[in-house]
Amino acid sequence: MPPSTLTQNIKIQSNGDNRREVSRSMSMSTSPHETFHQRTVSSTEGTSPILTRTKTGAIPKQLKPFREQDIKILLLENVNQTGREILTGQGYQVEFMKSSLPEDQLIEKIKDVHVIGIRSKTKLTARVLSAAKNLIVIGCFCIGTNQVDLKYAAEHGICVFNSPFSNSRSVAELIIGEIIVLARQLGDRNSELHRGTWNKVSAKCWEIRGKTLGIIGYGHIGSQLSVLAESMGMDVIYYDVVNLMGMGNARQVSSLEQLLSTADFVTCHVPELPETMNLISAKELETMKQGSYLINASRGSVIDIPALIDAMRSGKVAGAALDVYPAEPAGNGDYFNNELNTWAEDLRSLKNLVLTPHIGGSTEEAQSAIGVEVAESLVRYVNEGVTVGAVNMPEVTLRSLTMDEPNHARVIFIHQNVPGVLRRVNAVLGDHNVDKQMTDSRGDVAYLMADISNVTETEIAELYRELESLKEKVVIRILY
Numbered sequence: 001m002p003p004s005t006l007t008q009n010i011k012i013q014s015n016g017d018n019r020r021e022v023s024r025s026m027s028m029s030t031s032p033h034e035t036f037h038q039r040t041v042s043s044t045e046g047t048s049p050i051l052t053r054t055k056t057g058a059i060p061k062q063l064k065p066f067r068e069q070d071i072k073i074l075l076l077e078n079v080n081q082t083g084r085e086i087l088t089g090q091g092y093q094v095e096f097m098k099s100s101l102p103e104d105q106l107i108e109k110i111k112d113v114h115v116i117g118i119r120s121k122t123k124l125t126a127r128v129l130s131a132a133k134n135l136i137v138i139g140c141f142c143i144g145t146n147q148v149d150l151k152y153a154a155e156h157g158i159c160v161f162n163s164p165f166s167n168s169r170s171v172a173e174l175i176i177g178e179i180i181v182l183a184r185q186l187g188d189r190n191s192e193l194h195r196g197t198w199n200k201v202s203a204k205c206w207e208i209r210g211k212t213l214g215i216i217g218y219g220h221i222g223s224q225l226s227v228l229a230e231s232m233g234m235d236v237i238y239y240d241v242v243n244l245m246g247m248g249n250a251r252q253v254s255s256l257e258q259l260l261s262t263a264d265f266v267t268c269h270v271p272e273l274p275e276t277m278n279l280i281s282a283k284e285l286e287t288m289k290q291g292s293y294l295i296n297a298s299r300g301s302v303i304d305i306p307a308l309i310d311a312m313r314s315g316k317v318a319g320a321a322l323d324v325y326p327a328e329p330a331g332n333g334d335y336f337n338n339e340l341n342t343w344a345e346d347l348r349s350l351k352n353l354v355l356t357p358h359i360g361g362s363t364e365e366a367q368s369a370i371g372v373e374v375a376e377s378l379v380r381y382v383n384e385g386v387t388v389g390a391v392n393m394p395e396v397t398l399r400s401l402t403m404d405e406p407n408h409a410r411v412i413f414i415h416q417n418v419p420g421v422l423r424r425v426n427a428v429l430g431d432h433n434v435d436k437q438m439t440d441s442r443g444d445v446a447y448l449m450a451d452i453s454n455v456t457e458t459e460i461a462e463l464y465r466e467l468e469s470l471k472e473k474v475v476i477r478i479l480y
């Protein structure tokens with residue numbers, strides 16, 4: 001963010017009706033006016049999922065860097081209604097659009113918004129972000145954040161949030177479905193009958209009760225799946241690079257080989273990392289039990305698909321379900337062919353193979369949960385400066401200021417991570433009573449949050465000016 005937007009209009013005026021006004025710039029802040037507080041308090045006691053009483057029972061004070069109607073939010077790509085409601089419920093100005101925007105229109109629109117919410121189609125490149133003079137935070141209402149230039153955003157003090165785990169349950173349920181579908185060859189029976197062929201068979205069709213499920217990667221999805229699979233009567237073993245407490249009776253095994261040689265069904269739930277590239281290749285497939293099943297709904301690079309094709313042709317693997325692929329098309333259509341992945345047509349020809357187009361997390365419930373999680377992160381960041389869950393900034397939080405602390409202010413100072421800055425910042429803050437302070441860094445950017453007590457408006461304006469003169473400053477916000 002260029003200095004000009006931070007230095008404009010920082011005077012604070014007291015109106016006759018006691019309502020303080022500040023500039024529309026995000027650089028300086030004012031507490032919400034009386035009626036806003038009253039509304040907030042009642043929503044705290046009602047349904048607001050964001051504001052809860054502190055441990056001592058005090059009502060958190062909702063800090064505002066603006067009059068509520070001054071904060072402008074642009075939501076693109078049909079962001080879920082749950083998220084829209086949370087943001088409009090805060091009193092922000094929310095503009096909602098169903099689609100993404102071409103770059104030139106996006107540049108025009110992003111110029112004066114403080115918050116933008118997107119999904120995976122909107123590309124927030126350095127070029128686009130350089131036009132966003134007032135932007136303080138980006139909400140990716142989806143899992144991935146590749147569509148955002150995270151480094152540029154961090155260097156310009158723009159925080160980015162996403163929702164990586166809201167769809168874990170949806171993926172786990174898909175896997176349960178696939179285990180039964182593979183055990184009973186339902187995919188083949190279904191397509192045969194669609195073509196008019198009655199083929200009633202029981203050979204090599206199994207119950208899943210008493211079979212062993214081997215989960216590779218026991219994180220958010222793997223552990224959910226573990227619970228569901230046990231309740232269906234399966235024995236669960238898992239392999240993870242971290243030692244983890246098993247859910248229910250699930251047991252961790254000490255090596256991938258042990259898992260592969262024991263499990264009837266093997267399912268992968270690991271992140272995409274250099275170490276997980278082709279984690280299951282010819283050697284691992286050979287280690288698996290004769291006639292076992294393989295499932296992958298993690299990342300396309302985790303399974304060596306040509307090796308899987310060989311293992312299925314030889315009968316070593318009796319069935320497989322794939323939801324993710326090394327190359328995936330950008331949109332819907334007839335793209336799953338050899339141009340996309342050289343082996344696509346060989347893969348499509350296999351029996352007892354369930355192929356789905358990366359839908360593991362695609363449910364209404366997951367979209368709704370994503371809307372809530374990202375919108376709440378945005379509100380916490382805008383109102384309180386909390387960065388917990390941010391993907392490009394250090395994670396910093398302090399307990400909320402309360403209504404019993406009327407003359408407190410929260411200083412947020414995003415700065416370059418170079419030696420000596422903290423000494424200079426603390427020299428500025430040192431004339432005041434710093435109640436609490438937290439700082440952390442991530443790469444080249446550091447984030448400091450400090451709550452100071454018993455400050456007057458004049459002192460806050462002075463503090464702002466002194467902090468702004470520090471050459472390492474990226475963004476300053478003072479909330480009270």
Ligand SMILES: NC(=O)c1ccc[n+]([C@@H]2O[C@H](COP(=O)([O-])OP(=O)(O)OC[C@H]3O[C@@H](n4cnc5c(N)ncnc54)[C@H](O)[C@@H]3O)[C@@H](O)[C@H]2O)c1
Binds near residue numbers: 165299
């Ligand atoms: N198909 C979909 O639509 C969909 C939806 C959501 C997530 N995913 C993918 O599912 C995967 C798992 O997601 P999650 O939310 O459970 O992740 P997570 O980070 O919660 O869990 C991953 C687990 O894998 C473990 N791990 C890492 N490297 C490993 C290795 N080499 N061997 C064994 N274990 C290893 C980690 O320790 C961790 O416990 C991710 O790749 C994610 O991108 C797919």
